[in-house]
Amino acid sequence: MPTFYILLFFSWMSFSVKNDPIIPHARHAYTVISHRGNHVNAPENTLLAYEEAIRVGADYIEVDVRTSKDGQLVVMHDGNVERTTTSKGKVADFTEVEFTSLQIRDERFPLLPALHPPTFEDVLRMAKGRIHLYIDDKDADPAKVAVLLQKYQMDTCAVVYTSLNKCKLWKKALPNIATMVSLPKSITQAEALAKFLEDNPVDILDGGVTGYTPELVNAAQKLGALVWPDIQNPGENSEQWNIPIKMGIKALQTDHPEELIKYLQSLGIR
Numbered sequence: 077m078p079t080f081y082i083l084l085f086f087s088w089m090s091f092s093v094k095n096d097p098i099i100p101h102a103r104h105a106y107t108v109i110s111h112r113g114n115h116v117n118a119p120e121n122t123l124l125a126y127e128e129a130i131r132v133g134a135d136y137i138e139v140d141v142r143t144s145k146d147g148q149l150v151v152m153h154d155g156n157v158e159r160t161t162t163s164k165g166k167v168a169d170f171t172e173v174e175f176t177s178l179q180i181r182d183e184r185f186p187l188l189p190a191l192h193p194p195t196f197e198d199v200l201r202m203a204k205g206r207i208h209l210y211i212d213d214k215d216a217d218p219a220k221v222a223v224l225l226q227k228y229q230m231d232t233c234a235v236v237y238t239s240l241n242k243c244k245l246w247k248k249a250l251p252n253i254a255t256m257v258s259l260p261k262s263i264t265q266a267e268a269l270a271k272f273l274e275d276n277p278v279d280i281l282d283g284g285v286t287g288y289t290p291e292l293v294n295a296a297q298k299l300g301a302l303v304w305p306d307i308q309n310p311g312e313n314s315e316q317w318n319i320p321i322k323m324g325i326k327a328l329q330t331d332h333p334e335e336l337i338k339y340l341q342s343l344g345i346r
Contacts, residue, residue: 099280103135108337110126116331120182122192132333139196139210152167155215162178176194208233211237213239239257
């Protein structure tokens with residue numbers, strides 16, 4: 077076989093085995109991501125908050141993943157425990173057993189029984205077959221996350237929000253996982269966005285919803301990147317939600333999943 081055709085064949089083979097990202101199957105026309113679970117109805121990042129997100133019909137739960145002193149994956153937003161538990165100290169200074177023995181504190185729910193922060197594996201057991209995962213990589217080893225996702229057959233049911241410098245590590249551990257980063261605030265034009273995505277081939281763009289314009293949303297979609305911005309804030313309402321909806325954004329991370337879902341249903345777009 078001529079050398080030219082041999083090179084052409086291997087070039088085709090290299091292209092054909094490329095690992096394309098797997099975006100979990102959309103459950104609805106409009107995707108609702110429940111920030112730290114449905115923490116309007118339960119303390120954030122607890123199994124109860126995740127159950128509440130499932131109950132109201134969210135598509136994803138956002139799960140903040142960190143690493144304990146003994147190298148286990150645990151779930152908490154902050155790097156320390158004092159805001160959400162009755163104890164003090166850094167998450168990384170507690171073993172898994174010590175961490176999961178902490179008592180959750182949330183003055184909004186004085187009548188709830190004792191709750192404890194979960195491990196990532198606890199969340200996987202609860203979520204399997206019920207809801208997708210939006211993993212927020214606070215301090216997690218992608219290889220360890222991959223092992224657990226595959227153990228629970230959730231590797232095709234998750235996306236990961238991470239930093240640009242860790243995207244390659246995630247793709248190495250999970251070649252098909254969809255990676256997500258925040259849209260840099262400096263990007264305000266379609267040309268700059270195209271250059272950013274060329275240099276950083278991520279699959280989903282996050283960041284505050286106010287950082288987007290119709291031009292940027294349209295450009296991202298044409299370039300094959302999904303736009304899943306954050307709109308979470310205590311005063312979320314239909315006026316705020318209408319802005320991204322009119323821009324053509326099809327997913328939002330929210331602090332009020334139940335209210336947002338009802339509003340989307342009233343518009344006939346979910």
